[in-house]
Amino acid sequence: MPELPEVEQVRRILMRTVGLTITEVSVLDEGILDVSPSKLSRALCDRTVMDIKRHGKQLAVVLDDGSVLAMHLGMTGDVVISDQQDQARHVRLVIRFDSGVYLSFIDQRKFGVVGIAPSFDDLILEKGLGPDALEIGPRKFEARVGDHHRAIKTTLLDQKVLAGVGNLYSDEMLFQCRINPKVKADSITPRKMKCLHRAMMDILVRSIEERTDFERLPNNYLLHGRVKDGRCPRCASQWTIEDINGRTAFYCPKCQRILQ
Numbered sequence: 498m499p500e501l502p503e504v505e506q507v508r509r510i511l512m513r514t515v516g517l518t519i520t521e522v523s524v525l526d527e528g529i530l531d532v533s534p535s536k537l538s539r540a541l542c543d544r545t546v547m548d549i550k551r552h553g554k555q556l557a558v559v560l561d562d563g564s565v566l567a568m569h570l571g572m573t574g575d576v577v578i579s580d581q582q583d584q585a586r587h588v589r590l591v592i593r594f595d596s597g598v599y600l601s602f603i604d605q606r607k608f609g610v611v612g613i614a615p616s617f618d619d620l621i622l623e624k625g626l627g628p629d630a631l632e633i634g635p636r637k638f639e640a641r642v643g644d645h646h647r648a649i650k651t652t653l654l655d656q657k658v659l660a661g662v663g664n665l666y667s668d669e670m671l672f673q674c675r676i677n678p679k680v681k682a683d684s685i686t687p688r689k690m691k692c693l694h695r696a697m698m699d700i701l702v703r704s705i706e707e708r709t710d711f712e713r714l715p716n717n718y719l720l721h722g723r724v725k726d727g728r729c730p731r732c733a734s735q736w737t738i739e740d741i742n743g744r745t746a747f748y749c750p751k752c753q754r755i756l757q
């Protein structure tokens with residue numbers, strides 16, 4: 498599932514449409530829309546793209562009247578910009594621009610969502626998103642995350658607490674700071690909270706720099722070998738793989754022990 502770095506990659510691809518005017522909107526599958534096709538078309542046609550913004554995993558194409566085309570990639574969503582209409586399977590929406598360029602929204606499993614909002618701020622409010630993971634400072638991070646009496650893994654994944662971190666990067670953060678994913682968020686010490694915040698920034702920035710190619714991440718990262726039978730790069734223990742409130746966590750049974 499795309500997390501903040503993957504969505505940031507898509508944002509950069511979408512930047513190619515800045516300055517272009519939308520001439521046609523073709524909805525191939527209404528299942529991904531949270532607005533009617535006719536309303537979407539009316540909102541977009543003849544509008545010029547001014548900017549592409551991202552908040553957590555939420556993307557927004559900002560139009561010249563301040564309104565936004567909202568895109569969430571869900572589990573398998575992706576965007577292709579090309580000079581020809583994309584013939585790939587699973588294309589759900591095609592937007593044509595005055596330059597002849599096409600934007601195709603592709604989504605195999607259809608958990609992605611495309612809609613419109615009056616403004617970028619309205620969109621964030623409407624979705625109830627917490628601060629963006631790359632924008633939040635260490636104090637605010639500790640205050641927000643440490644305010645929950647539930648597993649730290651679950652808390653980090655809650656987009657209302659913090660927007661952008663998903664299943665994979667939360668595993669990495671917890672591994673880097675030697676925190677067991679089942680530990681209650683409100684029991685984590687300030688020192689460990691600072692570690693988590695720093696690890697989050699490092700990991701997200703690093704992944705964006707490496708274009709989310711996990712092979713290029715440092716060797717001491719869990720994400721290198723986050724596979725069944727994979728081993729901890731520190732102590733070579735086999736990962737414990739566990740369901741925590743519906744999400745699969747990978748962690749090292751030795752390095753991430755629950756401290757008594």
Ligand SMILES: [Zn+2]
Pocket residue numbers: 729730731732733734749750751752753
């Ligand atoms: Zn270990």
